[in-house]
Each structure stands twice: as C-alpha cells, then as structure tokens.
Amino acid sequence: MSKVVLASSSFTRKKILEDAGLVFSVEVPNVDEQELKGALLFKGASGEDIAGFLAEHKSCIVSTRVPSALVIGADQVLECEGIIYSKPKNLVAAKEQLNTLRGKKHTLISSVVVAEGGKRIWEHTDRSLLHMRKFSDCFLDEYISKQGKSLLDSPGCYQVESAGIQLFTSIEGNHFTILGLPLLPVLHYLRLRGAIAA
Amino acid sequence: MSKVVLASSSFTRKKILEDAGLVFSVEVPNVDEQELKGALLFKGASGEDIAGFLAEHKSCIVSTRVPSALVIGADQVLECEGIIYSKPKNLVAAKEQLNTLRGKKHTLISSVVVAEGGKRIWEHTDRSLLHMRKFSDCFLDEYISKQGKSLLDSPGCYQVESAGIQLFTSIEGNHFTILGLPLLPVLHYLRLRGAIAA
Numbered sequence: 001m002s003k004v005v006l007a008s009s010s011f012t013r014k015k016i017l018e019d020a021g022l023v024f025s026v027e028v029p030n031v032d033e034q035e036l037k038g039a040l041l042f043k044g045a046s047g048e049d050i051a052g053f054l055a056e057h058k059s060c061i062v063s064t065r066v067p068s069a070l071v072i073g074a075d076q077v078l079e080c081e082g083i084i085y086s087k088p089k090n091l092v093a094a095k096e097q098l099n100t101l102r103g104k105k106h107t108l109i110s111s112v113v114v115a116e117g118g119k120r121i122w123e124h125t126d127r128s129l130l131h132m133r134k135f136s137d138c139f140l141d142e143y144i145s146k147q148g149k150s151l152l153d154s155p156g157c158y159q160v161e162s163a164g165i166q167l168f169t170s171i172e173g174n175h176f177t178i179l180g181l182p183l184l185p186v187l188h189y190l191r192l193r194g195a196i197a198a
Numbered sequence: 199m200s201k202v203v204l205a206s207s208s209f210t211r212k213k214i215l216e217d218a219g220l221v222f223s224v225e226v227p228n229v230d231e232q233e234l235k236g237a238l239l240f241k242g243a244s245g246e247d248i249a250g251f252l253a254e255h256k257s258c259i260v261s262t263r264v265p266s267a268l269v270i271g272a273d274q275v276l277e278c279e280g281i282i283y284s285k286p287k288n289l290v291a292a293k294e295q296l297n298t299l300r301g302k303k304h305t306l307i308s309s310v311v312v313a314e315g316g317k318r319i320w321e322h323t324d325r326s327l328l329h330m331r332k333f334s335d336c337f338l339d340e341y342i343s344k345q346g347k348s349l350l351d352s353p354g355c356y357q358v359e360s361a362g363i364q365l366f367t368s369i370e371g372n373h374f375t376i377l378g379l380p381l382l383p384v385l386h387y388l389r390l391r392g393a394i395a396a
Contacts, residue, residue: 019359019360019361019363020360020361020363020364021344021360021361021364135396136395136396138395139395139396142395146219161217162217162218162219163217163218163219165217165218165381165382165385166218166219166385166394168382169382169386170382171372171373171382174369175369175373183363184363184366184367184368184369187363187364188367196364197334197336197337197340198333198334198337
C-alpha cells in the first residue's frame with residue numbers, strides 16, 4: 001500500500017485529510033508561491049493555469065524526496081472580474097481587498113495534483129462561486145479587528161468555516177473546493193490506487 | 199437588539215452558530231421527535247412537511263419560555279427512494295441502514311424556523327443530494343467499528359465533516375444544509391431583524 005504525503009503548509013488542508021480519517025504525513029514544499037504566481041501572471045496565465053501549476057509544482061518537489069509515496073499538492077486562486085487576488089500582506093491591504101470584493105461575485109479555483117516518482121500522475125480542478133454581500137463599513141471594521149492576522153491566510157481574507165461566513169449572501173459549489181482541497185476526487189483516486197480502503 | 203436562542207440539543211448546530219461568531223444561548227426543547235415523526239409519517243406527511251413541522255415545533259416550544267427572543271429551531275430528514283429514514287437505534291440497525299443506502303442517491307431536507315412570542319415568524323427549507331458509493335462489506339465493517347455510537351446521531355449514519363465523507367461519490371448542495379442548519383438564510387434574517395451586525 002502506497003504511503004500518502006501531503007505537500008502543504010496549510011493547516012486547513014491537513015485538517016481536511018485528518019477529519020476524513022486518512023493516515024498520511026506532511027512535508028512542506030518550501031516554495032516561494034508569491035514569486036511563482038507573479039511570474040505566471042506576468043506571462044498572462046489564467047487562474048486555472050496558476051492553481052494547476054502551483055499544485056503540480058508543490059507535489060512534484062516533495063515527490064522527488066519521497067518518490068514511492070503518493071504526494072498530494074494543492075493550490076487555490078481567487079478570481080474576481082478578471083483579476084487574480086493574492087493573500088494580503090497586512091491588515092491595511094486586507095481591508096482594501098475586502099472593500100473591492102464587497103457586493104461582488106468571485107470564483108475560487110482549487111487544483112489538486114497527485115505526484116509519484118517526481119512527476120504529476122493525476123490532477124483535478126474545481127470551481128466555486130461566492131457572492132459577497134454589501135456589508136457596512138462598521139461591520140467591516142469590526143470583522144477586521146476581531147479576525148486579525150487570520151485574514152492574511154487567504155486571498156479572500158476569510159474562512160467560511162468561521163466568522164468569514166458572515167461576509168456572504170450565497171455560496172455555490174463544493175465545500176472542500178472552497179476550503180482549498182477538492183476532497184471527493186482525491187479520495188476516489190486514492191481508492192483506485194489502493195492507498196485507502198474501498 | 200433581540201436575544202438569539204438556539205432550540206436544539208444538537209452539538210453540530212451549536213457549533214455552526216458558534217463558528218459563525220454568533221452570540222446566543224441554547225435551550226433544549228425536550229420533544230419526543232421520534233414519536234412526532236412517527237405520527238406525521240402515519241398521516242402521510244412528506245419529508246419536507248416533517249422537517250418543517252419539527253423545526254417549528256421545537257422553536258415554538260422554546261419561544262414560549264423566552265417570548266422576546268428570536269428562537270432558532272431546525273430539523274433534518276433523510277429521504278431515499280420515497281422512504282424517510284430515522285436515526286438508527288443501535289449499530290445493527292445502522293449497518294442495515296447503510297446497506298440500504300449504499301450505491302444510491304438520497305436527499306437531506308433541512309428546515310429552519312425562527313419563532314418569536316411562541317409563534318413561527320420565519321422559515322426556510324433547503325435540500326441537498328448525496329450519492330453514496332458502492333463501498334465494500336469490508337469497508338463497511340471497519341467504518342462501523344471505528345465510528346461506533348456516533349453513527350446513531352444521524353439518520354444517514356455519517357458525519358460528512360469526519361470519516362463519513364468516505365462513504366460518498368458526490369455531494370450536491372450547501373454544506374450547512376447537509377450539516378442540518380441552512381446558515382446563510384438564517385444570518386440574512388437575523389441581520390434584517392437587527393440581531394447581528396449588517
């Protein structure tokens with residue numbers, strides 16, 4: 001039975017796999033994601049391209065260290081009106097980003113790749129559509145002051161699994177895609193490979 | 199600002215509201231849900247009728263105790279091929295139920311009611327569609343032995359937020375509806391009523 005490794009420093013992705021009852025280890029890929037993203041954007045890459053490339057890059061880097069394992073890498077990109085957003089650098093930038101997203105629909109694109117022997121052997125990309133409501137300035141200030149630095153962990157400055165849910169009017173799409181790891185397709189592939197019980 | 203009360207003994211519903219950052223208290227309605235459900239089924243009630251009636255019943259009972267509060271009551275019903283399922287009484291019944299649902303699609307119907315002054319003043323019902331995969335007997339035995347009595351907490355014998363997710367091929371619908379409390383419509387109503395910040 002192949003060992004499963006998660007190539008990620010994300011607390012949420014680790015929790016998703018743990019909650020699902022998987023046995024796996026975590027290896028951090030140590031990739032400068034912002035730099036890579038910047039270079040891809042400069043070349044005119046789409047949101048889907050970027051999420052797919054970064055998921056592949058992270059899984060393959062770790063896979064060269066543990067070539068016999070099935071290494072899961074994932075990435076998520078936020079796209080709103082043709083613009084791709086990155087994690088804000090500080091709370092001032094977070095407030096700007098939330099102000100821009102307010103009242104609009106945005107898309108979360110989540111890619112997941114499994115690598116083996118240093119190469120991508122499987123991939124899946126999914127999208128979800130989120131409609132941010134026209135919250136008041138007062139709500140925004142309170143939200144930022146309560147959530148603090150946790151806002152810097154995601155390009156949308158929210159976690160739907162906590163108070164971030166109060167930002168939304170509607171959410172369409174799979175919950176795990178929104179969290180950043182399309183789980184059901186991954187489980188399906190791991191079962192096909194005999195890495196988890198069928 | 200109206201006080202918010204959750205009329206429920208459900209750990210999951212309490213956690214949903216807590217995670218969303220709401221300030222509220224919990225009052226257990228002490229209703230014999232199985233008896234009520236049985237009587238409604240006997241009368242030929244639909245899944246939607248049952249979920250709506252029980253959500254209303256629970257919220258109104260608690261609302262008579264705290265008439266000035268906004269009291270949230272909720273209920274969830276599982277429907278598969280025209281049959282309505284209840285929580286299994288023991289692990290033998292849970293295994294039977296999972297055997298019946300295996301390989302089929304089922305619907306979760308979640309109703310939520312807000313009561314005030316002992317009366318229903320708002321309601322919302324939502325549905326989600328879940329496709330259970332054809333898992334092996336071996337998987338089923340291991341699942342039951344690992345999950346134990348937690349299987350008795352839901353009519354589908356699973357929690358999608360834990361290892362129960364391994365039962366599924368696909369899930370369509372809102373995550374909070376699946377958990378048993380359509381959250382976004384509730385938040386919208388509480389904002390309209392000024393009970394949470396807009």
